[in-house]
Every structure is written in C-alpha cells, then in structure tokens.
Amino acid sequence: MTRRELLSLLFSLGALEFGGVLPAQGTEPKTAPVFQVKTLKGVDFVLRNSPTSRKHLIETMPGGVALLDYNNDGLLDIFFVNGGHVRDNMASPISFDRRNPAYWNRLYRQNPDGTFTDVTKQAGLADAGDSSYGMGVAVGDYDNDGFSDIYVTNFGKNILYHNNGDGTFTDVTAKAGVAAGGWSVSAGFFDYDNDGRLDLFVTRYLDWSVEKSKTCGSEKPTYCPPGDFPAVTNILYHNRGDGTFEDVSVSSGIAAKKGHGLGVAFADYNGDGFTDIFVANDVTDQFLFHNNGNGTFIECGLDSGVALSESGRMPSGMGVVFQDYDNDGLPDLLITQLPHDPYVVFHNDGRGSFSPQELETGFGVLSGRTSGWGVGLEDFDNDGWKDAFIVQGHVFDNVEMYDGSLRYREPPLLAMNHKGHFERADAGSELPVAGRGAAFGDLNNDGWMDVVTTSLGESPQFYLNRGGEFHWLTITLRGKRSNRDGYGARVQVNGQTRFATAAGSYLSSNDKRLHFGLGPAETADVEIKWPSGILQVLRGVRADQFIVIEESVQP
Amino acid sequence: MPPDAIQVVQSGIDAENRGDFDQAVAAFRKAADLAPTTGIIFLRLGEAYMKKHDYAAAIPPLKRAAELTPDSAAVHQLLGYALLAEGYASEAIPHLKIIHDFGALGIAQLQAGQAAEAVANLQAALEKSPDDPDLLFYLARAATGLSGQSLDRLRSVYPNTARGHQALGQTDYEMKMLPEAAKEYEQAIALRPDLRDLRLELGQVFAAASEWSKAEEQFRGEAHLQPGSAEAAYRLGNALMQEGKMKEANEELKRSDSLRPDMPETLYALGRAAAISDPDVAEHALQRVIELEKETPLAGQAHLVLAQIHRKQGKTEQAARDMQDYRKIQALAVRPQS
Numbered sequence: 031m032t033r034r035e036l037l038s039l040l041f042s043l044g045a046l047e048f049g050g051v052l053p054a055q056g057t058e059p060k061t062a063p064v065f066q067v068k069t070l071k072g073v074d075f076v077l078r079n080s081p082t083s084r085k086h087l088i089e090t091m092p093g094g095v096a097l098l099d100y101n102n103d104g105l106l107d108i109f110f111v112n113g114g115h116v117r118d119n120m121a122s123p124i125s126f127d128r129r130n131p132a133y134w135n136r137l138y139r140q141n142p143d144g145t146f147t148d149v150t151k152q153a154g155l156a157d158a159g160d161s162s163y164g165m166g167v168a169v170g171d172y173d174n175d176g177f178s179d180i181y182v183t184n185f186g187k188n189i190l191y192h193n194n195g196d197g198t199f200t201d202v203t204a205k206a207g208v209a210a211g212g213w214s215v216s217a218g219f220f221d222y223d224n225d226g227r228l229d230l231f232v233t234r235y236l237d238w239s240v241e242k243s244k245t246c247g248s249e250k251p252t253y254c255p256p257g258d259f260p261a262v263t264n265i266l267y268h269n270r271g272d273g274t275f276e277d278v279s280v281s282s283g284i285a286a287k288k289g290h291g292l293g294v295a296f297a298d299y300n301g302d303g304f305t306d307i308f309v310a311n312d313v314t315d316q317f318l319f320h321n322n323g324n325g326t327f328i329e330c331g332l333d334s335g336v337a338l339s340e341s342g343r344m345p346s347g348m349g350v351v352f353q354d355y356d357n358d359g360l361p362d363l364l365i366t367q368l369p370h371d372p373y374v375v376f377h378n379d380g381r382g383s384f385s386p387q388e389l390e391t392g393f394g395v396l397s398g399r400t401s402g403w404g405v406g407l408e409d410f411d412n413d414g415w416k417d418a419f420i421v422q423g424h425v426f427d428n429v430e431m432y433d434g435s436l437r438y439r440e441p442p443l444l445a446m447n448h449k450g451h452f453e454r455a456d457a458g459s460e461l462p463v464a465g466r467g468a469a470f471g472d473l474n475n476d477g478w479m480d481v482v483t484t485s486l487g488e489s490p491q492f493y494l495n496r497g498g499e500f501h502w503l504t505i506t507l508r509g510k511r512s513n514r515d516g517y518g519a520r521v522q523v524n525g526q527t528r529f530a531t532a533a534g535s536y537l538s539s540n541d542k543r544l545h546f547g548l549g550p551a552e553t554a555d556v557e558i559k560w561p562s563g564i565l566q567v568l569r570g571v572r573a574d575q576f577i578v579i580e581e582s583v584q585p
Numbered sequence: 586m587p588p589d590a591i592q593v594v595q596s597g598i599d600a601e602n603r604g605d606f607d608q609a610v611a612a613f614r615k616a617a618d619l620a621p622t623t624g625i626i627f628l629r630l631g632e633a634y635m636k637k638h639d640y641a642a643a644i645p646p647l648k649r650a651a652e653l654t655p656d657s658a659a660v661h662q663l664l665g666y667a668l669l670a671e672g673y674a675s676e677a678i679p680h681l682k683i684i685h686d687f688g689a690l691g692i693a694q695l696q697a698g699q700a701a702e703a704v705a706n707l708q709a710a711l712e713k714s715p716d717d718p719d720l721l722f723y724l725a726r727a728a729t730g731l732s733g734q735s736l737d738r739l740r741s742v743y744p745n746t747a748r749g750h751q752a753l754g755q756t757d758y759e760m761k762m763l764p765e766a767a768k769e770y771e772q773a774i775a776l777r778p779d780l781r782d783l784r785l786e787l788g789q790v791f792a793a794a795s796e797w798s799k800a801e802e803q804f805r806g807e808a809h810l811q812p813g814s815a816e817a818a819y820r821l822g823n824a825l826m827q828e829g830k831m832k833e834a835n836e837e838l839k840r841s842d843s844l845r846p847d848m849p850e851t852l853y854a855l856g857r858a859a860a861i862s863d864p865d866v867a868e869h870a871l872q873r874v875i876e877l878e879k880e881t882p883l884a885g886q887a888h889l890v891l892a893q894i895h896r897k898q899g900k901t902e903q904a905a906r907d908m909q910d911y912r913k914i915q916a917l918a919v920r921p922q923s
Contacts, residue, residue: 332908332911332912333904333905333908334896335892335893335896338889340857341886342882342885342886342889342890369795370793370795372795372827379896379897381896381899381901383896383897383901383904385860385861385893385896385897386893389826389827389828389829389831390829390831390861391829392829394795394797394826394827394828394829395795395797395798395827395828395829397795398795398797398827399794399795432761433761434760434761434762434763434764434765435761435763435764435793435794451829
C-alpha cells in the first residue's frame, strides 16, 4: 500500500487527525462537486523531493507540471518535473542522482482512448543531469516551427529541449545559451519586443547551495525563511531568432531589482501593446516590470500598488495568475501566499494602477491560514466568470509542531466566481496533500477545464471536470506576424477577456488554448488584438467547438 | 584591631584607591588573618571582591562580616547584592529587607517566585524612581508572573468554572492550540453566558484561525453585552472587514471611534474599510493616524492606503507624494541602530 493510499483510507474512515480539528476555512460549499478526482491510466509519476533531516530548502519547493500537445495530435500530453535525490550529507561534487529513473522528469503522451503512455526515454527527456535538482517548466514554440518546446528550470543548470517534430526532443541549452544557473524557479515564454519570436523569463529564488544550506529552529528543526539567504536577480533572455538567446537582464533593467522570485505571469496591464511581467516574490516587495516598449523595463510595483498586500505587509508570494477576474477587460492579479494573510488580489483599476481587493472578493474568508502555491483563474462552470483553483500545503513538513492551527497537507481551494465575488465550492476531493504545482487545461477535450496538480512525495492529482449545461468556446491562436503561439494577444469573447499565455501558476505551464465559458449563449463574438497590433474580429462563432484562428495578415 | 593589622588595612585601602583590586584583596585577606574577629576587615575584603566583579568570592567574607557586625547596613547591602548577583535570590531577600532596598528586594522576590511581593516592592521602588527602565522591566515581568500564578491556581482549584475554562482557553490560545482554546471558551460561555469578555476572547481565537464569520458572531455577541465597549466594536468592525462586508465594517468602526476617539488601530481599520465606499471618511481617518503616529510603521501603512485611494481617484501626484512619505518611514524602519 502506498502512502497516498493509506492516507485515502484513513480519511475515508474519518480517522485522519490532521485537518479535521477545525472545519475547512470559510463557509461550506453547498453545490455538487465540480470535479471528479481520478487516476489517469498510464501515469505513474511520483514527485520525489527527498525530504531530509537537514531541511535543505530546495526539497520543499518542487515541482512543476505542463499541459501541452507536443505531437500536435489534438490531445493534451503531460510533462512532470521531478526533484532529485537529496541526502542529509551531500559531498562534492553534488549529485542529485537524476540519471536514476526514479528521479527522471516524465513526459506522458495521451492516447486517443484517454490513456497515457510514458514516452520520456524515447522522446529524449530522460537525462536531466545529475547536478540539477528539478523545479519548473515553461512551454512555447520559440522557433515558430509549429511544435511546442520545453524549458525546464532547476536548482543548477536549466535545460531547453527543442521539439524536433517527430516525437523527440533535443537538448539545445548550450547552443541557445539559456542554462542560467543558481536556483531557477518559474519560467515563461513571452514576446516582450513584439518581434514575433518568443523570449524567455526565468525567476530565481535566492542565493542558496548545498554548502550554504542551514537549518532553522533549534528544538524543532525546519526550513529557514528566505530572508536568511541573499536575494538574487531574475533573468530575461531575448530570442535572436537563430536558435540562440541573449541574456539581456542587465540592459533591459530586469537585473536592477533583486528579490526572492518564485512565480511569474505576463499580461499587458496598461494596454500599451507591450507585455509586462509580474514576479511573485517570497517576503519581498512584489515586482511589476513595466515594459517601456524599447527593450527596457522599469519596476513599478510600489507606485502601481502591487508591491505590498492590503495590510501593508510584504506577501510571501508563491504562485500568481494575471487575468481578468471581473470582466472589465483589464488583467488583475491573484497571488498565493503563506499564512497568516489572505491570498492577495490586486484589481486593475486602469490608468496603470491597482488596488488590493482580497477582502472585497471574498479571499479574506477563503484563505488566511492556508498556504497557496499553484493557482489558476479558469471558468470551470462555463458561466462566463473565471473561477479560482489553488493548490495548497505548507512549506514546513512539521508546521503542526510550530502552530497547531496550520497544516502541512491541505486540500485544494476551489472558489467559484459570482460576478467578481468568490465563494468556496466542492473540488471533489478533501484529501490533504503538500500541494505545489498546478496546470490548467481541457485534458479530455470536452469543453470543460480540468486541473493537474503535483504534491511532494506523491502521485499527481487529476481533477476532471464533471461538466454541465452551459456552452463554451476554445480558441487556438496561430500567429503569423506575431509569435506562432499568439502569446501576448488579448482575446475578448462575449465580454470576457483572456491574455494569451501558458505561463502563470507556480512552476507550471498551462494548456495554451484559450477557453471561454459562454453560459447560455450559443454563439460568440471574438475580438483578438495580436501582439503585432493587428485587430481581428469574428462574429457569430458557433459555441461548443475548438477553433483555430490564424492571424490575419491584413490589419 | 592590632596596629600591624591597621597598617595592612591601610595598604589595602591605598591599593583600592589606585584601582588595584588584586592588591587590595591580598592586603585585606592578610589583615583578616591578623584580626579574625574584626567585622570591618571582612566587609572591606568582600567589597574589594565585588569591585573585581567576583561576587562568588565576596560572599564568604561578607557572611563572616554579617556574623561579626549583624547591625551593619553596609554589610547586608553588599551581601544581599552579591547573593542576588550569584542567583541566590531567596538568601538575598532577608538582607535586602533589612536595608529597605525595595528595587533589589523586588527583583530578588521575583526570582524567588514571590510575584505578589515583588510587584508591591517594585511599585514602591518606582515611586522614588518612576522612570527607571530596569525597575519598569522587572515590574512588568513580576506582574506577568503574578498573573500566571493566579491563573495556575484558578486552573488547578476551579477547573470546571467559567473562569477556569477561560483561563485554560487563554493558555491554549497563547500556545496556538486554537481548537482547544475555542472549546474552553465555549464551555465557559455555556456556564456563564453573562460574563463579559468571554466572547471577545473567543472571537480572537477564531480570528487567529481566520474563521472570520465565527469571529464576527462572537464579537457581535460581546458588542451586544457591552454596547459601550470600543474594543468590541473595533474587533467586530475588523472581522466584518475581513469578510468583505465593508459597509457594515465602516459603521462599526465609526462607532468604536466615537466610543474611544483617536485609537490609531481603529482609525487605520476605518481607513481601510472605507477606502472604496467612502474615500472622504477614509482619508480623514488615515490623516488622523498619521498625526497621531507620526513616523511609526502604522503611519507608513496609512500613507500606503492613502496612496491607494488617491491612485483610484486618479490623483497621481498626490499618490506619488503618499508613496514618498511611505518610503521615508520605511527607510527609518530599516536604518541600522548606532
């Protein structure tokens, strides 16, 4: 019996002590479960983070998951990033035993019957390098060849896998010049200069190494807070278009700010046509890098109102999503964090400024003693309003010893959006896990958004949407003048807005297709503002279908 | 005292005056050998040791001096201090009582677990030196100790009374055992629903667990019991704000402010609650926080909320000034201590 099975059994018997003392935070959901939590046949991944008594900080931070269609067969495949083998005493040269199959990253190809096949080895993704401990993943077609490429972040050197288009990948990190180094966390592809080629942003956490590792808490040893380690800079790589990237962190102004970066999300928050960057920092001011449109950025978190939480404190920012939750056409921010403050909501007020709205939106009662990581704003009930899903679990695996009101393992939070106000709903599972990554997409192409989450030491969880009566529309963008993935496009459908990106959440990469719930509407008007500046409008599009929209070459 | 001893004592005094305490100790020891029943020599020897900060060595000659000259206040003072310095608080107490040194006596009593007596004596000492930081520190500590002793007695003797449950609830709360604390308070309320402050404390337990709707219920109950309590109104207003019920929070916080004006925390919460629905009220409250708090972190937070309000109103220059003020206070907070 696995540990997860044991936990499931204990929970069903009502004998699970933790998590059962105080009721779940907030009002109890009254509706039927939105998801069915299932195992997916063929997926046998386990996130091996290797907790030690030395409490090496890396071991509590992985790992990412990506939903991508790597072979363009129309079915979403799943890529998981694994941690590595950490031991109490690590001798130099440091090895995380990543050549051992137990610690491989894994790619699962979806078969037409909904089962999955592990294709890691045949795809050329088995060897992640012994000196790297896995963290996150970003997906994008950086060379516009029509096939999604994969970028894996690590503690150690990162890896760029070029998709060869034949089911295999090639490690092109050295040629591309994107190895980074240090402790990379989340990453994302986006086109900051609108040249039609995807650039790459990488967050880095802090200046840590096995040699510099330390343990905090004398009687009850645990992980040290980020403030115990020096802050570091994030990295911006500019895509030269010849398969190589240039590190423009300094010249672009990104390296002017040091922080404890974890999550990253992109959107054009002020509508100037250039994609901006938000970095969720752990107990540091949050960063909003405003894109000046000339290849440089200026960090304007404090002046735009997103650096600090509603209470004036520096959030322990973990994951982040940068989408429009109240259908006013402007991208807002939802940032997950650790107790004892609620998850942070910054409403985009226009004119380049934001105001904290976590209390008004309901997150004051939905969070506050939970620890959030991966996060998405997706319309799970297709009613035309984006709902929130947050995977949860504390950093400390012994947090109960420090604070009896907190839990290491927690169930996820599903909160349905009622015209801008969020209320708890039944996610279909109250099984507590040490949740970390979360990716969002329509796994089974039924028009209803699903979720894949990762948790430390366990198998992933699959939240398959039970569906309903409302209509939907799912759009795949195909850029011509813009980057082929259409990242950075603003897509409006029947009064809703999405900013095209696969980035966001924590360590993870989402289905790049843009999903819209249409409620009772059977048709949709679609307006796309491409990164090239081209505005494209489609009227009366039939609901309940997957459509591909190619960028019009005529402005 | 024999003449040769007098000469040696004089040489010890001369050495002491030169600051040569080792030489002084040697001389006084020699004098003590020459005149073993002369109390003043043992006093000088003990004093010389104390000037060397060797309190352990000072104790035996001072004890001998006390035997020989039991009426000497100087001997009791030095012996009391030496014993206290070495951690023998109980032994020090009778000597300190003799000399009526209420400050040192209070400290000794605190260390000996006599919290009530310590509070009384430290208060007496503070009447003479009202701003003495050491005395204030020890009085605070003694009062805490007295409180703990009283609660311990309450818990052990009357565990099944409302006050007993309240005391247990308080302990659980301090130990962050929130579910246990909530149960204790609920039992206390069941036994004595009329008791003031029980709901306030239970509400704070729920607030610590971010159970805001339950906290609201308890604070509302307390506000009903004590309609004149500014704290109950403040806590209720804060809980309502956490639930996003800004209009109700606004009203309750205004009520708290009218009951006890110029409480910075209440005004700040009012500023937050009214920031969107009633920006004029919010601005007024936050400006008052800044007037009251000047450059404290709370004043900094007030500047931050003002910046949010002004940004939302499109007053970008004013928001920029607010942020400048915020940054100034932040810079003060991180400035290293010289």
